[in-house]
Amino acid sequence: MLLSRVAERVYWQARYLERAENTARLLSVFSALLMDLPQGTKLGWHSLIQITGNEKGFNERFKQAQERHVIRYLLAENNGVSILNMLAYTRENARTTREIMPTEAFELINNLYYKAREQAEPGVDRGKRHELLDGIVADCQQIWGLLAGTMSRDSAYSFVRMGRGLERADMTTRIVDVGSSKLLPELEVEAADADSREPYENILWMNVLRSQSAYQMYRQHVRERVKAEEVVRFLLQNEEFPRATAHNLTTVTKVLHRLPNSSKVKWQTDKVRRLVRDADIDRLLRRGLLRYLDNVQKEIARVHFKIADTWFLPNK
Amino acid sequence: MRVNWKSYNPGQFFDELISSPGYARKPARRLASYLQSLNHEDLLQKKTAAELAIKTMGISFTVYSDAGNIDREWPMDIIPRMIAASEWDQTSKGLEQRLRALNCFIHDIYNEQKVLKDKLLPKELIFDSGNFRKQCVGIKPRYNVWAHICGTDLIKDHDGQFYVLEDNLRVPSGVSYMLENRRVTKRVFPELFDSNYNIRPVTEYPTELYDMLASLSPRQVKHPSIVVLTPGIYNSAYFEHSFLAQRMGAELVEGGDLVVEDDKVFMRTIDGLAPVDVIYRRIDDLFLDPSVFNKDSVLGVSGLFNAWVKGNVALANAPGAGVADDKIIYTYVPKIIKYYLDEEPILPNVPSYMCIDKKERDHVLKNLDKLVVKPANESGGYGMLIGPQASKKELAEFRRRIKADPRNYMAQPLISLSTVPILGERSVEPRHVDLRPFILQGANTYVTPGGLSRVAMVKGSYVVNSSQGGGSKDTWIIEDF
Numbered sequence: 033m034l035l036s037r038v039a040e041r042v043y044w045q046a047r048y049l050e051r052a053e054n055t056a057r058l059l060s061v062f063s064a065l066l067m068d069l070p071q072g073t074k075l076g077w078h079s080l081i082q083i084t085g086n087e088k089g090f091n092e093r094f095k096q097a098q099e100r101h102v103i104r105y106l107l108a109e110n111n112g113v114s115i116l117n118m119l120a121y122t123r124e125n126a127r128t129t130r131e132i133m134p135t136e137a138f139e140l141i142n143n144l145y146y147k148a149r150e151q152a153e154p155g156v157d158r159g160k161r162h163e164l165l166d167g168i169v170a171d172c173q174q175i176w177g178l179l180a181g182t183m184s185r186d187s188a189y190s191f192v193r194m195g196r197g198l199e200r201a202d203m204t205t206r207i208v209d210v211g212s213s214k215l216l217p218e219l220e221v222e223a224a225d226a227d228s229r230e231p232y233e234n235i236l237w238m239n240v241l242r243s244q245s246a247y248q249m250y251r252q253h254v255r256e257r258v259k260a261e262e263v264v265r266f267l268l269q270n271e272e273f274p275r276a277t278a279h280n281l282t283t284v285t286k287v288l289h290r291l292p293n294s295s296k297v298k299w300q301t302d303k304v305r306r307l308v309r310d311a312d313i314d315r316l317l318r319r320g321l322l323r324y325l326d327n328v329q330k331e332i333a334r335v336h337f338k339i340a341d342t343w344f345l346p347n348k
Numbered sequence: 349m350r351v352n353w354k355s356y357n358p359g360q361f362f363d364e365l366i367s368s369p370g371y372a373r374k375p376a377r378r379l380a381s382y383l384q385s386l387n388h389e390d391l392l393q394k395k396t397a398a399e400l401a402i403k404t405m406g407i408s409f410t411v412y413s414d415a416g417n418i419d420r421e422w423p424m425d426i427i428p429r430m431i432a433a434s435e436w437d438q439t440s441k442g443l444e445q446r447l448r449a450l451n452c453f454i455h456d457i458y459n460e461q462k463v464l465k466d467k468l469l470p471k472e473l474i475f476d477s478g479n480f481r482k483q484c485v486g487i488k489p490r491y492n493v494w495a496h497i498c499g500t501d502l503i504k505d506h507d508g509q510f511y512v513l514e515d516n517l518r519v520p521s522g523v524s525y526m527l528e529n530r531r532v533t534k535r536v537f538p539e540l541f542d543s544n545y546n547i548r549p550v551t552e553y554p555t556e557l558y559d560m561l562a563s564l565s566p567r568q569v570k571h572p573s574i575v576v577l578t579p580g581i582y583n584s585a586y587f588e589h590s591f592l593a594q595r596m597g598a599e600l601v602e603g604g605d606l607v608v609e610d611d612k613v614f615m616r617t618i619d620g621l622a623p624v625d626v627i628y629r630r631i632d633d634l635f636l637d638p639s640v641f642n643k644d645s646v647l648g649v650s651g652l653f654n655a656w657v658k659g660n661v662a663l664a665n666a667p668g669a670g671v672a673d674d675k676i677i678y679t680y681v682p683k684i685i686k687y688y689l690d691e692e693p694i695l696p697n698v699p700s701y702m703c704i705d706k707k708e709r710d711h712v713l714k715n716l717d718k719l720v721v722k723p724a725n726e727s728g729g730y731g732m733l734i735g736p737q738a739s740k741k742e743l744a745e746f747r748r749r750i751k752a753d754p755r756n757y758m759a760q761p762l763i764s765l766s767t768v769p770i771l772g773e774r775s776v777e778p779r780h781v782d783l784r785p786f787i788l789q790g791a792n793t794y795v796t797p798g799g800l801s802r803v804a805m806v807k808g809s810y811v812v813n814s815s816q817g818g819g820s821k822d823t824w825i826i827e828d829f
Contacts, residue, residue, distance in 0.1 A: 035605050036616045127406065128581045131593035131600045135405075142406045187618060292619045343618045345604060 034187040038129055040344040042188050045125035045133075046195030049141070052118035053172035054203035055084065055106055056165045059115075061210060061243035063161055068235045077102040083209045086113050100156060108152035115168065116152045119145045134182040137175060144171045190287045194339070197287070201280035201304075202332045204244065205325045208267050211240050211260060237263045244275045264321070265313045277328070281305045284335070297338040304331045351383045351391070351776055358778035362508045362766040364429065375826040376430040378545060383427070383776070391426075391771055398426050398536045407528045409814055410584040417582050423819040424529055425770040426536050429781065429801045432828040433548065439502070439510050440785075440795040442694030445685060447498050447787045450515065450672045452688035454494040457671055458484045468687055469680050473704070476755060477674050478725045479518075481633060483640055484668035487657060490564055491790060495672065496664040497557070497628075498787045499523070502799075503698070504766035511698045511763070513782065515681070517665060517673035519630050522800040523786045524588035526550060527595075529800070529822040546827035548797035553786070554595035557628075560790035561596075564662035565625040572625035574598040575615060577606070579631050579647045584815065589630050598628070608651030613661045626662045627652075633667045664790075675724045675758050676702060698763055703754040712759040713750065716743050719759040721750070734810065736762055765810055768821065770803060780804045782812050783823065798823035 062080055069075070078097035081090045089111060094101045107115050123145040126138045148168065155164035176196070183189045238258050241247040244267065253270065254262050270276040284301050288294040307328055316324050354370040365376045372380035383391070399421070407422040456463050457474055464471050474480050499520025501513040530550050534541060541547065558574070565572030578589035580602050593600035605615050606624065614621035629636060635645040637653040655661045671677070679700040682693045701708040701719070712719060721733040733746045750757045767778035785799030801821040802812035812818040 033599070033622055034618050035599055035601060036618055037602065037605055038600075039618050124581075128586075128590070130406075130590045131576075131598075135594075138406055139404050143404055146403065345616060 034132075034191070036343055036345045038132060039187070039191050040340075041125045041129045042133070043191040043195040043339070045122055045129065046192045047199040048118045048122040048125065049172055049175060050196045050199035051203065052115050052122065053169055054200070054207070055115050055118065056168040056172075057243045058084070058203075058207060058210070059103060059106060060162070060165045060169070061207070061239045063158065063165070064239050064242065065236065068239065069232065075099075079210070080106065083206045084113065089113065103161065104156045108156055114152075116148050119148050119168075132188050134178065136182065137178050140171070140175050140178060144168070144175070147171070187291065190290050194284055194287045197280040197284040198332060198335060198339075200275060201277045201284070202329055204267055204275055204277045204280070205328050205332075207240060207244060208264055209322065209325055210243075211237055211264065233260060234258050240267075246273060246275060249273050261313050261317055264317065268308055268311065268313070278305070278308050281308060291343075293342055297335060297342055300331070300335045300338045304328065304335060307331060349388045349775075351386065351388065353380060353384065356769060356776055356778065358767040361764055361778065361780070362504060362506050363778055364431075364504070364508075364766050364768050364781070373430075375432040375828050379428065379430060379540070382540065388775065392773075394536045395426050395771055398424060398532050401532050401535050402528075405528070405531070406587075407525070407532075408587050409525075410582065410586060411815060412584065417584075422525055422528065422587075423805070423814060424525075424532060425803060425805070425819050425821050426533065427769055427771055427776065428533055428537075428540075428822040428824045429768050431798060431823065431825050433546075433825050434828055435510075436797065436825045439695065440797075442510075443500055443785055443787050443795050444793050445689065445691060445694050446500065446512065446515065446681065447495065447789050447793065449685040449688050450498070450517065450681070451493050451495055451789060453684050454517075454669055454672050455488075455492040456688075458487060458494075458668060463684075463687060466687075468683055469677075470704075473674075473676060473755070474671065477671055477677070479633075479668075479670035479674050481668035481671070483653065484666070487666075489666050490662065493789050494666040494669040496560060496564070496666075496788060496790055498789070499784045499799075500787060502695075502783045502785065503763055505698075505763050508766065510695060510783075512678075512681070512695050513698055513763075514675060514678055515673045516784075518632065518670040519585075519665070520784070520786065521585040521588050521630075522784050522802075523553060523796070524591040525820055526786070526796065526798070526800040526823070527553060528591075529820060533822040548825040548827075550797055553796055554592065556788055556794045557592065558596040558598070560788045560792070560794070561598075561626045561628055561662075561664060563791040564664060566659055566662060567623075567625050569625070573623055574626045574628065575601045575606075575624055577601055577603070577627050577629040577631055579635070583630075585630065592628070603631075603645075603647045603649050606649040606652070608649060608655050611651065611655045611658045611660055613649070613652060613655050624661060626664065628664050633670060636663075636667060675722050676704065676755065679758060698760050701759045703750050703757040703759065709750065709754055712757075713747060716747060716759075718762065720762050721746055721757055721759045724756045724758070734762065762810075768801075768803065770805065770819070770821075777807065779807070780810050780812070781821070797825045 058080065062075065065075060077099050080102050081087055081097060084106065090105055105111065105114065110117060123141050126133060126141045130138055151164050154160050179192060237260055238247065241250050241263060250266050254266055256262055268277045271278050271282060273279055281301060281304055285298065288298045288301065311324065353366055356366065365372060365380060367373050402421050402424065408419045409422055411418050411420055453463065495517040497520065499516040499522060502510045503513050504510055527550060561574050562572050576589050576593040576598055578586060578600060590600055599615060601615055607614050607616065613624040615624055631647050634642045635647045637648050637650060638645045639650045640653040656663050679702055682697055685691060685693045701712050703709040703712055717735045719735045723731045733742060765780035765782065768781045769776040770779045781801055781803045783799050783801050786796045788794040801823045803819045803821055804810060804812050805817060805819045
């Protein structure tokens with residue numbers, strides 16, 4: 033027995049927590065890339081804003097996409113999309129579902145929020161940033177672990193898994209976006225020929241993998257050096273790696289079997305799964321990857337609308 | 349620096365911890381010497397630990413303000429308040445007696461109205477009361493009980509005896525903080541909870557509440573479906589609503605989650621509509637059902653009242669129960685106890701003057717600067733006049749109000765509330781305190797061991813409400829054989 037309203041809050045709680053974690057991971061990749069790239073290379077910080085879908089809001093707020101601006105926007109500002117806001121929303125949803133979620137989970141979420149509130153602003157500085165972002169990712173992992181270890185496998189937990197699965201499927205496509213060539217505008221000009229670009233691309237993709245804690249698993253699965261097409265294939269299509277898009281869509285499907293009246297949601301989820309499974313990565317890398325990822329994100333959003341239609345309270 | 353009970357000076361007031369400078373009362377002796385064994389710095393550290401625990405555990409309450417609603421950490425002083433078990437057992441009997449009588453009274457008012465025919469109190473007092481619900485006439489809830497959950501405010505005067513200050517029969521709150529205060533104290537003073545110190549546990553309240561609510565279910569099923577109905581996440585007591593639902597394993601619902609079909613109540617779940625048997629409602633009467641009461645209410649559920657009248661769902665407390673927690677009716681409670689139970693009241697009322705009576709009103713108007721004046725229907729300490737602390741302008745304003753609407757006012761002498769020590773920045777200091785125990789009545793009655801102690805944190809102040817800067821204390825009922 034799960035109230036529709038509670039299902040919705042639990043679902044969003046999981047989504048916001050996962051989004052906070054992934055935004056922290058994204059900021060980490062960028063910050064790590066800074067250190068590995070040759071001097072004189074400029075990172076396209078603006079692409080971080082594009083990837084997270086925040087162009088409109090950001091452009092209204094800042095004229096230029098400098099590092100500090102982008103980091104502050106996505107970490108500490110009160111704009112509805114920053115990590116701090118994500119954690120505040122997670123906490124608010126946790127506070128209003130305390131009657132069904134484990135008490136300890138609320139306490140962890142509550143503490144994480146207070147920590148972020150204190151440290152987000154100083155964390156804009158490069159010196160403090162790494163520790164803060166790492167800490168947020170670790171705390172999120174602890175919360176997921178606690179939920180997995182203490183929640184009964186009932187409908188409420190199904191909504192946790194579904195929210196997290198969808199969010200993660202979506203965010204991983206955005207992390208793959210990072211590998212797009214737009215990220216290194218200066219580099220493209222300076223080193224136009226493919227051979228001299230390659231080492232930097234490797235650095236780029238290696239960091240993309242690391243941001244998803246995927247480097248080790250990639251080496252074990254793929255048994256090949258880090259190459260764009262293999263990394264994209266791994267992050268999008270791998271069924272075993274828990275942060276890969278395909279794996280998460282499969283998880284959502286499995287959860288759907290446990291929930292009532294799920295056929296419409298399942299139909300849409302299957303559609304996205306096929307879209308991901310059947311993608312010709314080599315061809316897409318030559319042309320059309322960005323548009324393709326955009327499309328996947330849109331279809332994932334449609335899964336959400338079906339979920340809301342099926343289980344949540346109708347809008348008043 | 350250590351705690352020095354010799355320099356702790358409650359002045360003219362009855363102090364619950366010491367009987368004279370340096371001498372602790374019997375139930376508090378061990379606590380007093382334990383506190384004395386600590387440095388003030390140790391105590392301040394424990395205070396910080398308690399505040400951190402409260403923050404982590406998310407024990408909060410909401411304050412309404414012009415700038416919006418703010419979620420604040422619950423204020424708690426770490427030094428527990430001590431009450432001897434022998435004293436408490438007697439008090440507890442008095443509370444039970446009082447609620448039994450009040451329920452007889454409410455049932456009578458909505459049915460035979462014997463008490464009015466016998467002229468124990470004037471009819472107008474009931475029919476003009478803002479808490480009388482004419483829609484409830486003729487209804488007979490199970491066990492003839494209307495007020496299932498009651499929070500009664502007690503105070504101690506000079507003589508150290510408990511007096512009833514008021515009964516809260518509508519949607520009394522605070523019990524979750526009583527439970528959480530104990531949890532925090534266990535974290536802060538684990539060394540005091542050993543077998544030598546016999547502290548009565550408070551933890552069974554959610555189970556007792558659940559059993560009481562289950563006993564009201566119209567359907568005779570093994571696991572009736574019980575929900576807590578909250579006005580929503582912005583209500584000042586939302587923490588408590590959620591807390592009680594969690595501890596009972598009940599659903600926490602808002603009006604929008606419920607729907608009435610064929611005079612039966614259902615909640616919207618992911619599986620569709622599910623039946624509801626018992627509603628512990630934390631919404632005021634007037635907002636419960638827009639089709640019967642306040643038409644503009646968006647908090648309630650249309651059709652709920654009829655479902656209750658038909659006996660398809662139980663409401664706790666029943667609509668209309670508030671007719672007995674009017675501050676004017678309060679003054680009649682000793683008579684009500686005698687009338688219905690033929691027993692002497694165990695707990696005394698604070699002496700009161702009713703402004704509706706000409707003689708008493710004249711006395712009130714003449715002595716306004718010495719009295720506390722309360723309106724019949726306000727709660728949370730709002731709309732009160734504290735005569736000795738009021739300005740000339742305020743006195744004149746209340747004189748006008750009393751003359752204009754005498755039925756709406758009663759007055760009491762300013763009680764010298766007892767004091768308990770709180771932990772101040774430099775030392776322990778005496779502060780005024782009251783107590784709200786919670787009483788349940790369904791198939792059986794139950795009284796919490798102790799209750800929520802509310803303490804004024806400002807020196808000399810009598811205002812204990814958390815919405816106005818009051819604090820709280822864990823309350824220990826100590827075996828004193």
